[in-house]
Amino acid sequence: MEIHFTAMGCQMFAVVDSNAEQAAHMLAQVPQWFTDWEAYLSRFRADSELSQLNRACGAPFVASTLLLEVVDAALQAAHATEGIVTPTVLDALEAAGYVCSFERLLHRDAPALQQWGDNVVPDWRAITLDRVNRTITLPAHTRLDLGGVAKGWAADQAIRQLAAVGPALVDAGGDIAVSGPRADGSAWAVGVADPFDGTQQRELLLLTHGGVATSGRDYRRWQQNGIWQHHLLDPRTGVPSASDVISATVVAPTACEAEVAAKVALLLGSAAGLGWLEARPTLAGLVICDDRTLRRSSKLDSFCWQPREEEDHD
Amino acid sequence: MASTQKKAHTAAPDLKLLITTAAVAATLIGWGGLAARETVVPTSASPSALTIMVAELPVVATIVPPGFTTQNSTVVNAADVTSAPAMRRVVVAPAPVTVTRSSR
Secondary structure (H helix, E strand, O other), rough: OEEEEEEEEEEEEEEEEEHHHHHHHHHHHHHHHHEEEEEEOOOOOOOOHHHHHHHHOEEEEEHHHHHHHHHHHHHOOOOHHHOOOOOHHHHHHHHHHOOOHHHHHHOOOOOOOOOOOOOOOOHHHEEEEEOOOEEEEEEOOOOOOOOOOOOHHHHHHHHHHHHHHHHHHHHHOOOEEOOOOOOOOOOEEEEEEOOOEEEEEEEEEEEEEEEEEEOOOOOOEEEOOOEEEEEEEOOOEEOOOOOOEEEEEEEEHHHHHHHHHHHHHHHHHHHHHHHHOOOOOOEEEEEEEOOOOOEEEEEHHHEOOOOOOOOOOO | OOOHHHOOOOOHHHHHHHHHHHEEEHHHHHHHOOOOEEEEEOOOOOOOOOEEEEEEEEOOOOOOOOOHHHHOOOOHHHHHHHHEEEEEEEOOOOOOEEEEEEOO
16 A cells, blocks of 8 residues: 655655555554655745754754754755755755745745855854753754755655554655565565656666665756756855755665765766765765766665576476 | 559559468467567456466468569478467566665
């Protein structure tokens, strides 16, 4: 059984390999889970807890367990990627024109390019997360965007709950988590979209655990002052990435890790990005470049469907 | 008779003869006799994978009247034409449950 819905500005999909009534009942709750999480984590909602945190920058903010967990995930990602993926990019994103949800941005003119200071993205290491007192303290002039981890985190949360009723897959806007093998023991087949042709797939992956995510600059882009911008900011420059990678896909132990790693691979560019993946034994991925070439990390082969012949035992 | 008269003036009747001959060849050998092409017959189905039988048909020369042969024409043994094609099992890619792409 499966369910399709929209949340967090994306198309979502969840499936459970079971026809039990319990599975159907659980699946029906998935959209509400995402709605609830979005109420906490969306920077586009003035009443979200994240927006309240951002308004409190400079003072300790008493946070919910959920916000503490997601901000902690974002800070861990920043640590693991040496700041390549950081939650402190909100000011830079808004300066580039990403001031509202993307579906609204498509129907309005992006505000004129803003220059702020020297386009430096604030240092994530200056953020204090106190689990004992349950507070988060942002330095002055530091605001957070959790778009780098939120969907992957949400997919991982959903899959943990769905796994109780059967083998499951959750697709949170392209960030995908699986609970384990399918009911018949086979792997979940996941296509990798061609960023140049939405009707085509460049690869077919077979997953029995973990997650896969794709980061790309082929869709969420807009014009500002006649210049194309997109949502994948390079914190080293403070502006949208100009790497040679248009789309990066990574397989990882969780959807959240896959989401972060895919962004790293895109932001670093094809050579450095693949090198970064190769250096991490739990990650495997591919990048698709501006010239349409596809390059894989060495470990991705174990996840790729391969054409084969069966021996004829007749 | 009218068609015979037209024959003297155009190349169409020659083409008609070739097409007719080809049609005969197709009837005798099957469509595979006109072009080397695999015939797919599903043998099983599962939610996640499908194994199909693929027939590897030999290339067979089209039967043409003697006037159409060339110096390089190949004489085909009738036994090669009538022998059963080799079969092999090929695992077909499973249909993806979903597709990962940049968020939209």
